Amino acid sequence: MSAGRVIRQLHRWVSMLFVLTVVANFAAMAVGPPPPWITYAPLLPLALLLPSGLYLFVLPYRARGTPEGSA
Numbered sequence: 045m046s047a048g049r050v051i052r053q054l055h056r057w058v059s060m061l062f063v064l065t066v067v068a069n070f071a072a073m074a075v076g077p078p079p080p081w082i083t084y085a086p087l088l089p090l091a092l093l094l095p096s097g098l099y100l101f102v103l104p105y106r107a108r109g110t111p112e113g114s115a
């Protein structure tokens with residue numbers, strides 16, 4: 045598996061983890077003020093999504109030849 049594929053899989057699964065932490069925030073807020081560890085839980089997956097997402101963004105431009113999908 046190439047590095048790009050590994051990063052893409054990481055980005056995909058961490059994004060689902062991020063969604064779960066956001067859902068947990070809304071669920072906790074419905075019950076009462078959430079504890080700080082729930083409030084800040086999305087920040088860790090988001091911190092992984094930012095660099096992996098930026099890496100996925102530059103991947104087609106870094107590749108030799110023309111970017112994917114262009115003429």
Ligand code: HEM
Binds near residue numbers: 052059093100102
């Ligand atoms: C934080 C900044 C983020 C950046 C810069 C970013 C950037 C990107 C880029 C460039 C791609 C590849 C698009 C392509 O060429 O096909 C991608 C794919 C994707 N992103 Fe993000 N993203 C970010 C955050 C998120 C978040 C918050 C979610 C969802 C909660 C998310 C979910 C996904 C998914 C599911 C894919 C498709 C992965 C795959 O092909 O398997 N991303 N993202």
